[in-house]
Amino acid sequence: QKEVEQNSGPLSVPEGAIASLNCTYSDRGSQSFFWYRQYSGKSPELIMFIYSNGDKEDGRFTAQLNKASQYVSLLIRDSQPSDSATYLCAVKGDFGNEKLTFGTGTRLTIIP
Amino acid sequence: KAGVTQTPRYLIKTRGQQVTLSCSPISGHRSVSWYQQTPGQGLQFLFEYFSETQRNKGNFPGRFSGRQFSNSRSEMNVSTLELGDSALYLCASSLLPGDQPQHFGDGTRLSIL
Numbered sequence: 001q002k003e004v005e006q007n008s009g010p011l012s013v014p015e016g017a018i019a020s021l022n023c024t025y026s027d028r029g030s031q032s033f034f035w036y037r038q039y040s041g042k043s044p045e046l047i048m049f050i051y052s053n054g055d056k057e058d059g060r061f062t063a064q065l066n067k068a069s070q071y072v073s074l075l076i077r078d079s080q081p082s083d084s085a086t087y088l089c090a091v092k093g094d095f096g097n098e099k100l101t102f103g104t105g106t107r108l109t110i111i112p
Numbered sequence: 113k114a115g116v117t118q119t120p121r122y123l124i125k126t127r128g129q130q131v132t133l134s135c136s137p138i139s140g141h142r143s144v145s146w147y148q149q150t151p152g153q154g155l156q157f158l159f160e161y162f163s164e165t166q167r168n169k170g171n172f173p174g175r176f177s178g179r180q181f182s183n184s185r186s187e188m189n190v191s192t193l194e195l196g197d198s199a200l201y202l203c204a205s206s207l208l209p210g211d212q213p214q215h216f217g218d219g220t221r222l223s224i225l
Contacts, residue, residue: 034212043202044155046213088155098210099145099168104154 006103019076023089032092079110116217130191137205144186149200198224
């Protein structure tokens with residue numbers, strides 16, 4: 001079992017709809033969770049992070065965390081063609097082992 | 113403020129050769145992490161350096177090594193190259209270990225023939 005799992009997609013969503021991206025992780029001790037966006041041919045950039053159970057909203061993006069289910073999700077409201085990218089879920093280890101473990105990413109395409 | 117700079121951008125090598133990649137972090141950033149990105153395995157952590165010391169290491173063979181200099185610049189070396197080492201190698205920097213966000217460079221695309 002991979003440490004961080006994502007559906008590789010591709011996920012196609014109509015413009016203006018809600019895109020839902022999911023991620024599960026295996027290490028129950030994980031404390032910090034991140035979503036990176038990577039455009040084709042570009043390097044990843046951080047778009048959201050979440051540390052506590054529940055929802056965290058930032059503009060059109062909402063990150064959701066459920067530690068009991070070891071599940072993290074990213075919702076993108078009012079999807080735009082510029083949201084078309086690969087979304088990488090990343091989980092950080094505890095103090096002293098702060099390496100980021102990434103999922104393989106979900107490729108999202110917003111259809112105009 | 114300049115971003116993370118990786119050189120070279122592209123590299124072609126043959127099996128058995130060795131290669132050295134360079135990463136200059138954002139000014140003031142002291143932590144540098146290296147990742148390998150391939151279509152099948154995604155982004156995999158190689159190692160992290162802070163204050164010239166390796167703090168964390170991923171599950172890669174000993175052919176992969178790195179170091180960090182006193183100015184925080186980092187290099188990674190891969191010896192006895194194999195076809196499977198073909199990948200995009202990304203470097204990311206942050207102020208301190210574990211800080212987010214990590215700022216990624218544009219990467220070095222390594223192709224092994």
